[in-house]
Amino acid sequence: xxxxxxxxxxxxxxxxxxxxxxxxxxxxxxxxxxxxxxxxxxxxxxxxxxxxxxxxxxxxxxxxxxxxxxxxxxxxxxxxxxxxxxxxxxxxxxxxxxxxxxxxxxxxxxxxxxxxxxxxxxxxxxxxxxxxxxxxxxxxxxxxxxxxxxxxxxxxxxxxxxxxxxxxxxxxxxxxxxxxxxxxxxxxxxxxxxxxxxxxxxxxxxxxxxxxxxxxxxxxxxxxxxxxxxxxxxxxxxxxxxxxxxxxxxxxxxxxxxxxxxxxxxxxxxxxxxxxxxxxxxx
Amino acid sequence: xxxxxxxxxxxxxxxxxxxxxxxxxxxxxxxxxxxxxxxxxxxxxxxxxxxxxxxxxxxxxxxxxxxxxxxxxxxxxxxxxxxxxxxxxxxxxxxxxxxxxxxxxxxxxxxxxxxxxxxxxxxxxxxxxxxxxxxxxxxxxxxxxxxxxxxxxxxxxxxxxxxxxxxxxxxxxxxxxxxxxxxxxxxxxxxxxxxxxxxxxxxxxxxxxxxxxxxxxxxxxxxxxxxxxxxxxxxxxxxxxxxxxxxxxxxxxxxxxxxxxxxx
Ligand SMILES: Nc1ncnc2c1ncn2[C@@H]1O[C@H](COP(=O)(O)OP(=O)(O)OP(=O)(O)O)[C@@H](O)[C@H]1O
Ligand SMILES: [Mg+2]
Numbered sequence: 001x002x003x004x005x006x007x008x009x010x011x012x013x014x015x016x017x018x019x020x021x022x023x024x025x026x027x028x029x030x031x032x033x034x035x036x037x038x039x040x041x042x043x044x045x046x047x048x049x050x051x052x053x054x055x056x057x058x059x060x061x062x063x064x065x066x067x068x069x070x071x072x073x074x075x076x077x078x079x080x081x082x083x084x085x086x087x088x089x090x091x092x093x094x095x096x097x098x099x100x101x102x103x104x105x106x107x108x109x110x111x112x113x114x115x116x117x118x119x120x121x122x123x124x125x126x127x128x129x130x131x132x133x134x135x136x137x138x139x140x141x142x143x144x145x146x147x148x149x150x151x152x153x154x155x156x157x158x159x160x161x162x163x164x165x166x167x168x169x170x171x172x173x174x175x176x177x178x179x180x181x182x183x184x185x186x187x188x189x190x191x192x193x194x195x196x197x198x199x200x201x202x203x204x205x206x207x208x209x210x211x212x213x214x215x216x217x218x219x220x221x222x223x224x225x226x227x228x229x230x231x232x233x234x235x236x237x238x239x240x241x242x243x244x245x246x247x248x249x250x251x252x253x254x255x256x257x258x259x260x261x262x263x264x265x266x267x268x269x270x271x272x273x274x275x276x277x278x279x280x281x282x283x
Numbered sequence: 284x285x286x287x288x289x290x291x292x293x294x295x296x297x298x299x300x301x302x303x304x305x306x307x308x309x310x311x312x313x314x315x316x317x318x319x320x321x322x323x324x325x326x327x328x329x330x331x332x333x334x335x336x337x338x339x340x341x342x343x344x345x346x347x348x349x350x351x352x353x354x355x356x357x358x359x360x361x362x363x364x365x366x367x368x369x370x371x372x373x374x375x376x377x378x379x380x381x382x383x384x385x386x387x388x389x390x391x392x393x394x395x396x397x398x399x400x401x402x403x404x405x406x407x408x409x410x411x412x413x414x415x416x417x418x419x420x421x422x423x424x425x426x427x428x429x430x431x432x433x434x435x436x437x438x439x440x441x442x443x444x445x446x447x448x449x450x451x452x453x454x455x456x457x458x459x460x461x462x463x464x465x466x467x468x469x470x471x472x473x474x475x476x477x478x479x480x481x482x483x484x485x486x487x488x489x490x491x492x493x494x495x496x497x498x499x500x501x502x503x504x505x506x507x508x509x510x511x512x513x514x515x516x517x518x519x520x521x522x523x524x525x526x527x528x529x530x531x532x533x534x535x536x537x538x539x540x541x542x543x544x545x546x547x
Contacts, residue, residue: 178379181349186393186444187369196392200383277383279426 057247065247066254079236079248087255089231090221093149094263097156098217102210105161109168109209114198126165134159134220142227152224152232159220160213167212171205172198204278207271214267218260294361296448296480297323297346302355303505304341314505315341318355321499321508323482325447328474330491330498331484334538338506339484343450346482347373359448369393372441374451378433380425386436387412387421393444411439414473431462438470442477451483455490467493471518488534492527493520500537510537 024031041059048058057065068074072081111118112126137158138151145151175198183189183197225234233252240248275281299321306313316338323329331339344350345357348367357364359371367373380389387408394404412421415435425433434454441449455463471494474481485491491498495514502509512534516526 176379178375178377179381181347181367181373182375182379182381183392183396185347185349185367185369185371185373186440187396188392189366192396196396197381200381203383277385277424277426279382 055246056250062247062250062254066251069248069251079239083255086231086233086236086252087259089149089229089235090225090233090256091259093153093156093224093232094214094217094221097153097221098160098214101157101160101213101217102164105164105209105213106168106206109165109206110172110198110202112165113169113172113202114194123169126162130162130166134216135223138223138227147228149229149232151227152221152229152234155220155224156217159216163212163216164206164209167205167209168202171202171209174205175201204275204281207275207281211264211267211271215260215264218256218263222256293324295322296325296360297321297482298356298358298361299342299346300356300358302342302345302352302357304338304345304350305353316345316352317505317507319501319506319508321511323448323480325480326478328471328481328494328496329483330495331482331501332486332488332491332498332534332538333501333506333509334503335486336506337501337503339501340452341506342501343373343452343482343484346448347371347450349373369397369444370446371448371450372444372446374434374437374441374449374454376453376456378425378430378437380433380436380440382425385422385424386417386428389425389436390439390443393440397444407443411443414442415439415469429462430458431466434458434466435469438473442473442479446479448480448482451481453484453486456486463490468519470494488531488538489522492516492530492534493522498534500534 044056045059047053048056064074068076068080070081070083074080108122112122113119134155137155141151141154145154179197179201180193183193188196221232222234222237225232226238229235233256237249237252240246240252271281299319302316302319303314304316306315319338319342321342331342333339341350345352346359346364348364348371351365364371381392384392390408390411391404394407399407408421412418415438417432417435417439420428420432425436428436437454438449455466458466467490470481473479483491483494492514498512498514500509500512501507512530514530516524516530520527
């Protein structure tokens with residue numbers, strides 16, 4: 001973000017650095033962030049090489065499996081070089097379900113937040129359905145959609161739906177009333193206020209909802225894909241367990257972690273750009 | 284009755300006729316205004332002062348069209364004020380800027396709502412950004428500005444909308460003394476150049492005397508207009524002068540007599 005606040009003379013070109021703890025630069029931040037994962041990796045390494053447990057493979061073995069899983073050429077079994085297939089399957093369900101959830105929850109949230117009649121009709125229903133955890137829908141969705149991709153897709157949809165809906169309603173309902181007065185005295189009244197006041201004012205909440213929704217979508221996909229779909233990262237993890245191939249389970253988990261993280265970062269970056277006006281929105 | 288009035292004297296820009304306003308807080312009835320009468324002529328600078336809760340904001344909001352009188356009439360150029368509109372601009376104490384718009388786009392909000400062309404909007408924005416001295420901050424967002432700058436944007440925003448009447452509800456109340464003095468000077472300067480009509484609510488007697496042509500004192504319980512004081516001190520006014528002090532003593536006497544009555 002450009003620092004507009006400093007009306008300092010032009011000679012002071014460098015923006016003032018945040019006076020935080022001892023400043024170590026980006027490399028320092030990275031090093032700090034790596035301490036805990038590093039320790040865990042060490043623990044894993046020691047635990048497996050010292051034979052504290054034989055149930056899980058060593059980090060080196062897991063890394064080797066990961067390479068094989070991604071590119072093949074080492075073990076050449078049924079899972080070699082199939083990472084992209086599973087990843088693509090999971091991603092299409094996650095983003096498909098998420099986009100569908102957003103497409104339904106956003107307009108619905110705007111409606112419930114803005115129109116009292118819609119709120120009175122729909123809000124009680126959604127409040128009643130909300131306490132049911134997504135995973136509790138699994139058996140029903142298996143009955144309705146069978147064992148397979150549709151079932152996973154519908155779970156992702158449900159998982160992402162509520163955070164988007166609730167945060168959109170919250171954002172729309174909590175627009176500062178002064179802003180409506182300001183807009184109407186400036187000649188922007190009635191429905192015109194929807195796009196020029198309500199939507200931008202609700203954007204931070206809507207964005208929080210989308211981010212939570214996408215996070216939950218990644219969360220739910222694994223459960224959804226354990227229901228007997230042939231492809232997907234959840235399926236890989238489940239297969240790994242049935243075949244007693246722990247390295248496969250761990251590889252699947254690592255891939256989900258990394259992809260989920262990157263996906264969240266991308267959403268954050270978009271949000272930081274769109275919400276650069278908001279003092280309370282921090283990446 | 285109104286007919287004969289309007290024939291004999293030029294039409295006032297604002298005519299508050301016997302306006303009362305009651306609010307209900309549950310079962311409790313609150314008489315925010317009771318039988319207020321006030322005429323404002325074009326180009327006047329009016330300050331409203333009075334104890335907290337005596338209905339200053341309520342009166343201002345009725346003039347703006349945010350509230351309707353419970354009884355009586357609020358007229359602008361002889362026509363009832365039924366809703367907020369661009370001819371009456373409000374400057375709020377807490378600015379009420381659109382946080383998602385830059386300084387330039389906050390100022391452009393009104394002209395755009397009026398359907399002006401892009402070229403006109405740009406020209407208007409440039410003019411008013413310059414008027415309030417925010418050229419360097421044209422592309423900053425409100426949260427990146429100081430309180431004084433935000434209030435300048437809020438003033439520019441209503442001026443850019445061609446408001447004839449500017450309603451200000453303790454606009455400088457949240458600012459430090461130095462910034463407040465500077466903005467008072469700037470406001471007077473703008474007022475003199477543009478021939479605006481200003482209604483300015485304040486808690487500070489000194490501020491009222493420094494700014495106003497007329498200081499209207501309101502009293503609480505129920506809120507009503509107590510006295511209307513025309514000030515003829517030449518401008519720029521010297522807050523240290525004996526004349527200034529005399530007016531201040533007089534007005535604070537009026538204000539405090541109500542406090543005493545209310546407490547009794
Ligand atoms: N929307 C409302 N609902 C209920 N009561 C209200 C409302 N607005 C104002 N009042 C009441 O009307 C009275 C006058 O309020 P108003 O805000 O006009 O006072 P004020 O003179 O502006 O006070 P202050 O100097 O503290 O800003 C107060 O008793 C207040 O509680
Ligand atoms: Mg007030």
